[in-house]
Amino acid sequence: MTQDRDVDGAGAIRHEVSPPGREIMGDGGSALGTVRSRARRARPLIIGALVLALILLINLLPGSDGDDGALSPGNPAPAGARALAEVLAEEGVEVVRARSFDAARDALEGGPATLLLNDAQQYLSADQVAELAGLADRAVLAAPGDRQLSQLDDDFALVGTTPFSFGGDPAVLAAECSDRHAQAAGSLSGAGNLYAGGVECFSRSTDGGTVSTLDDAGIAGTQDDGSGEDGAPEGAGAGGLYVTNADGSVALLGAPGILSNSAITDEGNAALALRALGSSPTLVWYEPSGGDVVSTGEGIDPLTLLPPWVDPLLVWLLVCAVLAMLWKGRRLGPLATEPLPVVVRAAETAEGRARLYQDSRSVGHAATNLRAAALARMARRLRVDRSASPLEVVDAAARYSGRPRAELEERLLRSTPTTPRDLVLWAQEILDLEKEITSP
Secondary structure, three states: EHHHEEEOOOOOOEEEEOOOOHHHOOOOOOOHHHHHHHHHHHHHHHHHHHHHHHHHHHHHHOOOOOOOOEEEEOOOOOOOOHHHHHHHHHHOOOOEEEHHHHHHHHHOOOOOOEEEOOOOOOOOOOHHHHHHHOOOOEEEOOOOOOHHHHOOOOHHHHHEEEEEEEEEOOOOOOOOOOOOHHHHHOOOOOOEEEOOOEEEEEEEEOOOOOEEEEOOOOEEEEEOOOOOOOOOOOOOOOOEEEEEEEOOEEEEOOOOOHHOOOOOOOOOHHHHHHHHHHHOEEEEOOOOOHHHHHHHOOOOEEEEEEEOOOHHHHHHHHHHHHHHHHEEEEEEEEEEEEEOOOOOOOOHHHHHHHHHHHOOHHHHHHHHHHHHHHHHHHHHOOOOOOOOOHHHHHHHHHHHHHOOHHHHHHHHHOOOOOOOHHHHHHHHHHHHHHHHOOOO
């Protein structure tokens, strides 16, 4: 049962007793209040569970069937390469899109074919790349990693990247090589990796910090790339964006972005792409995925990608963890035995709870507990049913003691102390009343 206090217009305090169905017993809380309190405490967990469920639901929903991969032959977006694939098809080249390593190998074994390997994530191993390049009449590798070049018959190497352009537009590079496809293109507008090999096209010069360019009139010239005197690598040749071996059977395209729909029409990009990829009646367009690594059992060992200082760091962390366990886990002495169960006096428990109420200044809560306990003991002494309301207990106490019902109701139910001093006085009155009623 709860007790509400209100002030009327004359300034008098009016007390209202709530219906018997809402009485407060025990710790002074109701079922509805307990549910609300626990719901407030569990709100962060509920919100987190809802967010996690939403993420799982989104991941389980079927994705779009559209082709949106970069440099994909079916993607019409600016980053796709559908324009190049359609032009090759119109020229009579059958574009076969391989979905796996086995499918690419089978397509290359079927007859004369050119391979376009676009392995941006470098899923394939060096042996796999060499195997596919050996099966193809001509293999064009789009920006391969230096590791993937190690098993090729020809000596290719990754030597760097094109200089960064603050203007945002890549430099226009002149062919300046003997490859007929590059000579037909004339110039290339793109940025990417520079490779060293047998025939280097669209390369920066070796005089330290310049790149070969073409002006608006088509005259070859040079442009400073900002790399300084030590910008070019040591050795013969500074590397090129398009590099082939001596017979042209393997070509490295360091700027695969020239194949995209947005860049294919720039400078000689289209000419180079069509001539490099359209030399055979069939073009096998292969974009490896993670499934190829799983199915073949080869690929990159993730441990090889870690820097060399990781292993010593892990050993040092392991040593620190062992020392911390020895430090925190050491015993201060022999274990002390204690007979169980431990008997704790009821007075100590009551005193400890009272001190907690005192420290938190929970005068109202302490009064509610005292009232509930007193009513429970009176009901048991007066043989009132346990399901009886506080008003029924007051009626029984009035009949037993002979005191006016209004006095008992005011003292037991309506009075609510607000200060520790009032609580002590009120508790003493309740104790005296309880002794009077419960005494034989």
